[in-house]
Amino acid sequence: MSRTEEWREERRRCLERARLVVVKVGSAVLTDADGLSDNVMSGLARQLATLRGVDGARKAVLVSSGAVAAGRRALARHGRTCETQGLAARQAAAALGQGQLMRLWDKVLRPYGIPVAQVLLTRDDLRARTRFLNARNTFAELLSWDALPIVNENDTVSVQELKFGDNDCLASLLVNLVGADLYINLTSAPGVFASNPDADADAEILSCIDDVSRLDLGRLCGGKTSVGTGGMYSKLLAARRASQLGVPTLILPGRQEDVICRALAGEDVGTWVRPAEHAISRRKFWLAYQSDPAGTLWVDEGAAEALSGKGGSLLPGGVRRVDGTFQKGALVRIARLGCDGPQSSLGVGLTNYAAGELRKIMGLRRHEVAAILGDAHYPEVIHRDNLLLDAAV
Structure with missing residues (x-):
């Protein structure tokens, strides 16, 4: 079997066997010039319903950015604008927008009979072992009810030392918390480029990354997206953490139509990040990433x-x-x-x-x-x- 055949067969098996999936979607996918995009969110709701299956055999946890963008849109409806560069301004905008974000998710998922649950976390919730275990039990109960936990950072109370930094980091830590066996990261890019596309106009998409730990992330990644706080650097760092647990990552172009469904059907889209050959224990994962x-x-x-x-x-x-x-x-x-x-x-x-x-x-x-x-x-x-x-x- 050739290398290409090997990882494609691995991907097919992993996608077929995955029973708990963490899906992360960033602000750059969810938003347009007017704020949150109803059309994008409706399309994602349809795909999440397909991902879960008609019998609910597959569970999902959604990590959704967009609260700050929703807050800006809420203010705009009242004829006001806000500058969200500073920490206090972003936290205030998130407070305005978090309810709006959840309301939209509830609206687009309701036709599929999927109840949504809001979960807001700080890093301290995962650093303290008792709170970590309580959070894990809460997720397990929600999933047993066939609810879709929608997770975001609790921006309004997070202080700098308790922040995840971005939702890519939060999502990778949730892979451990909930015991997921697949991580899907929806981004505004078509996948991971072989070189920095800002410096190389001919950069090609990597269909598969064999060993994410060997990548030179500084060379590959050209910074953060204009809307979100992450960028490909943080997405690959998150994929590397998931890989250490033995969990593969799919980095997909979130705005392409039915991209999750197409990937699950075996289409070559986005970038497949292979899991590490030897997984570390979940205890070591927890102690290594509990804080900076x-x-x-x-x-x-x-x-x-x-x-x-x-x-x-x-x-x-x-x-x-x-x-x-x-x-x-x-x-x-x-x-x-x-x-x-x-x-x-x-x-x-x-x-x-x-x-x-x-x-x-x-x-x-x-x-x-x-x-x-x-x-x-x-x-x-x-x-x-x-x-x-x-x-x-």
Whole structure:
């Protein structure tokens, strides 16, 4: 079997067997010059009904942007305009628009007998383990009722350190939360280009990405869309996270007619991102992406080799520099420090030491650490069970 035949057969099997799908649709797909597009949303409602099937055997969770655009449209109906560049203005516009967004989704899905449920999340809802489990149970109950959970970030209460950053990030974390086996990302682009189309007019669409972790995202992606907060960079980062769970991603042109149905029928459309050959545990996924790294630990070549090549833990002796201020138990980035300065990111992990303690013991051996901190110290700075290499952060 050729490589092309292999991934197409893999795609066919995955699409056929998928029983829980996370679908994300961005503002650039949902909106036009006047705000939310009723026609686009009606077309997507029809496709979501087809995706679920007449017997409801396949479940779906929808991550929908568009609240800010809906808020602008609501104000425009009253003869007012608003500037939504600042955080407070975007949060206020989202407060105005979230109800409008849900009302439209309810309207277009009602003819198919699909009840909708609004779920608004902050990153803290997924970071706190108890709230994570409560959210998972709520989704499971909604899906058992054949409802369609429609998820968005709770913009009006999110502060910077609790924001997902964009709905691509939120959707990729939901793949883990709900236990999805397929992730569909609807975008304004026809798929993933082989090179940056802003710099290369002849750039071609990649039908399949074998290993998303090996892509040079900075070279491929030319920034964010004008309407949304993401862009192809964040979509590929989300696909990489899903891939680590063993979940494939379909990046589809969301404004093309019946694009989801055509993809499910086997048509070559958009870009298929293959899952990683060896999936990580959902626990490691949760700890790696529960929050943004609070700092960076720079390690020498010996420590980098022990982590990457031997599956070891990070010891104090391998740490050469500590950036940031953080407490014990924080998520931190681990990066290689070469002879000529900073090199590359290795992964993320939960630290057993606060930043101040690490600056006292970095580069030291175990007996030297004990002389400074006493016997009640950890042998590892980051244990390998609390470490994820090649994290998509």
